[in-house]
Amino acid sequence: MINERIVMAGFGGQGVMSMGQLLTYAGMIEGKNVSWLPSYGPEMRGGTANCNVIISDNPVASPIVTDATAVIAMNRPSLDKFEPSIVKNGLLLINSSLIDKSAERDDIVAYDIPANEIADELGNSRIANMVMLGAYLEATGALKKESVLEALKKVFGERKAHLIPVNKDALDRGAELVKGNSCG
Amino acid sequence: MAEMVFQRTKGLQDRPFHYCPGCTHGIIHRLVAEVLEELDVLDKAIGVAPVGCSVFAYDYFNCDMQEAAHGRAPAVATGIKRVHPDKVVFSYQGDGDLASIGTAEIVHAAMRGEKITTIFVNNAIYGMTGGQMAPTTLVGQKATTSPFGRDKDHAGSPIRMSEMLATLDGPAYIERVTVTTPAHVRKAKKAIKKAFQAQIERKGFTMIEVLSTCPTNWGLTPVEALRWLEENMIPYYPLGVYKTSEEVK
Amino acid sequence: MAKVLMKGNEAIGAAAIKAGCKFFFGYPITPQSELPEYMAREMPKAGATFLQAESEVAAINMVYGAAGAGARVMTSSSSPGISLKQEGISYIAGSELPCLIVNIIRGGPGLGGIQPAQSDYFQATKGGGHGDYKMVVLAPASVQELTDLMMEGFDIADQYRNPVMIIGDGMLGQMMEPVELREPQKRNLPPKDWATTGTGGRGHTNVINSLFIDPAECEKHNLRLKAKFDEMEKNEKKYEIFNCDNPDLIAVAYGTTARIVKTVIDKCKEEGINVGLIRPISLWPFPYEVFEEYADKTKAFLSVEMSLGQMVEDVKLGVNGKKPVHFYGRTGGMVPVPDDIVAEIKKILGGAK
Structure with a gap:
């Protein structure tokens, strides 16, 4: 039985919303009940953006994530804001390329992921979000990587299909970091 | 054997008008109805009645009609015309309806170049509600809400709709006419016909402003009212063509 | 049809087009502007018309005109804009015209805010506009239910010749959930032989009107409407x-x-x-x-x-x-x-x- 309640947060432009949509789409492909809820309005204009994703075997009750099973923090304000909302033994993924601070809580599982550096190494600075998503999939086992790739195909269409291999690499690199480097 | 020289137009229903003696609404109704009949479009005409003295226009015109909320006739006509682009759609509005509460609707219908024809009856007063000041009431003219005469400093100068709308690109034809003499009546009919023709040829928005009398609320006899209109309204609201788009010329 | 992941605001548009809605008249207001944007993009592809009006007041009166002309038509807005539409809604109910109105409710009163609220309940269910009228008000809780009720809402409107309102909030409008566009249960919809389409040899004129200057006539009209509202009350409860x-x-x-x-x-x-x-x-x-x-x-x-x-x-x-x-x-x-x-x-x- 899965009941994943994820908060993804960062600056506008870090691909937070699209990462959330992709995961939601993948959940739908696997036949789960899913919802994606963005923050909107002036909050977004201020430069921070976040979305709530729920992937569950049961029908989704509230689409708002209050007790997160996982938080993906792409920048420092997001970490400060959402770390307290994680449930005990929940997951925290920190984009250590931009955040010079580790998790404060010791009752959760946390990973530092240098997502921007890895993205730069892969030659595409815009796929830091996919590195984080790869780490999330590996750490939770909630959904299959293949489902995310299938979702990506649908989202990208023909025109951007050439970007799929580098996105797959990013997912793999994120996953590797979780496999070998738990600091939780 | 006697020759038939005049008969009622098929464009009007066989029903007595409720208009006051000497009011020129009746003439204007008949001109619109005759034009619809002569252009052979009665069976594809859809009119929009306003709120004001001509609120019952839907009882008189012998074609499909919709009654609009006060001032909204151009928006209602827009909705109708978008659904039936091949039908002939017109709104019939007074000066309170068109030049006060419905200013936004008429300006934007004109701006969009809606292929409708608006008959704008300007009698410089609110008739139906009992003689209150209209946006078109002349400076110095007495009304129940300007009992000492319209004061320019307090209520501004009257609005000239034809001139204003003529500044837009959307209108294809705008003319101001009156119906105070047989010659003027003939001229008014020609203008109304030209407007409907331009609509049928999908040239753009068309409006005919008709300067009209209100003997009851002006406190004049019908004959005095005609004279008052010519002496006071025409100098401020000159008759003539205000807009003819290239396509109509 | 397979499920697709859709945002609430866009799902409203997709459901409307699927339901055969041919005209949308609207005006931008947060948090529902994605809907007119979607309609502007998608309606022409479906041979339908999107028109941005000069105001919410004009938009609802364009809906009146189009509905009176026999078309399946809708508008949408958010709280302050819905307040502006109340006059038109009352006329539409009084003239017995079918249409669908969407209110993506935001905080009020006044300009309020743009975040989710349900503070337009009284306005939607207890009148809103003037006069003795009622309209079916449906409140979906998911994007799927939103599309289902949109499609059924058009049928309800046509069946009773009455406006129907769908209400939601920014949360529902912004969230994405899997959606399948499903046909509603078939209703027996009466022909729109009352519409103003030009007499075209019909033999009589059609008039769309809510004015009854004789109070006895006006009462008769209201009682007839009441009988219709009673019928709606009997048939259209959902929970x-x-x-x-x-x-x-x-x-x-x-x-x-x-x-x-x-x-x-x-x-x-x-x-x-x-x-x-x-x-x-x-x-x-x-x-x-x-x-x-x-x-x-x-x-x-x-x-x-x-x-x-x-x-x-x-x-x-x-x-x-x-x-x-x-x-x-x-x-x-x-x-x-x-x-x-x-x-x-x-x-x-x-x-x-």
Whole structure:
């Protein structure tokens, strides 16, 4: 039985919303009940953006994530804001390329992921979000990587299909970091 | 054997008008109805009645009609015309309806170049509600809400709709006419016909402003009212063509 | 048709087009602007017309004209814009025209805010515009239900020649969920032989009108409308009963708030408290009878709303004094937090012992 309640947060432009949509789409492909809820309005204009994703075997009750099973923090304000909302033994993924601070809580599982550096190494600075998503999939086992790739195909269409291999690499690199480097 | 020289137009229903003696609404109704009949479009005409003295226009015109909320006739006509682009759609509005509460609707219908024809009856007063000041009431003219005469400093100068709308690109034809003499009546009919023709040829928005009398609320006899209109309204609201788009010329 | 992931605001548009809506007249306002944007993009592809009006007032009157001309037509807005449309809605109801109106409610009064709210309940269900009229008001709680009710809403409007309103909030408008566009159950829809289409040899003129200057005539018209509203009240009630097998307390909530209450029900279960939910889906007609029935099966009711207490008045009418009716609400765009509702429930049940 899965009941994943994820908060993804960062600056506008870090691909937070699209990462959330992709995961939601993948959940739908696997036949789960899913919802994606963005923050909107002036909050977004201020430069921070976040979305709530729920992937569950049961029908989704509230689409708002209050007790997160996982938080993906792409920048420092997001970490400060959402770390307290994680449930005990929940997951925290920190984009250590931009955040010079580790998790404060010791009752959760946390990973530092240098997502921007890895993205730069892969030659595409815009796929830091996919590195984080790869780490999330590996750490939770909630959904299959293949489902995310299938979702990506649908989202990208023909025109951007050439970007799929580098996105797959990013997912793999994120996953590797979780496999070998738990600091939780 | 006697020759038939005049008969009622098929464009009007066989029903007595409720208009006051000497009011020129009746003439204007008949001109619109005759034009619809002569252009052979009665069976594809859809009119929009306003709120004001001509609120019952839907009882008189012998074609499909919709009654609009006060001032909204151009928006209602827009909705109708978008659904039936091949039908002939017109709104019939007074000066309170068109030049006060419905200013936004008429300006934007004109701006969009809606292929409708608006008959704008300007009698410089609110008739139906009992003689209150209209946006078109002349400076110095007495009304129940300007009992000492319209004061320019307090209520501004009257609005000239034809001139204003003529500044837009959307209108294809705008003319101001009156119906105070047989010659003027003939001229008014020609203008109304030209407007409907331009609509049928999908040239753009068309409006005919008709300067009209209100003997009851002006406190004049019908004959005095005609004279008052010519002496006071025409100098401020000159008759003539205000807009003819290239396509109509 | 396979499921697709859709944003609420766009799902409204997709459902409308699928339902054969041929005209959309609107005006931008947050948080529903994605809907007119979607319509501007998608309607021409479907041979339909999107037109941005100069105001909400003009938009609703364009709807009046188009509906009177026989077309399937809709408009949408958010709270302040819906206030502007009230005149037109009253005319549409008075002239017996079918149309669909969407209100993605935001915090009020006045300009308020742009975050989720349910504070337009009174406006939607108790009149809003002037005169004795009613309209079916439907409050979906998921994107799927939103599309289902949109499609059915057009049929309801056509069946009764009456406006239908769908209400939601920014949460529902912005969230994405899997959606399948499903045909509603077939209704027997009367022909629109009353529409102004040009007489075209019909032999008589059609007139769309709500003016009856003779009071006796006007009363007759109103009584005829009343008979129609009674019929709607009899046929169009919708609600969901959830976990109501002898619960300690029954929460009452609609739309997205009902989703939050379902989370509350799970949390309460963990603490050994059995909470049920009655979710009105049609806010008008309101399912009063259900409350009287369930009043025998629980200790108390709690109406949870994103307002300062509007639906709670109908809940009280339904419960009819049989059990206490409590209220919990957040307002101005603040969304109720599950833990706070749990605390409220504990307070109520603690006090009831």
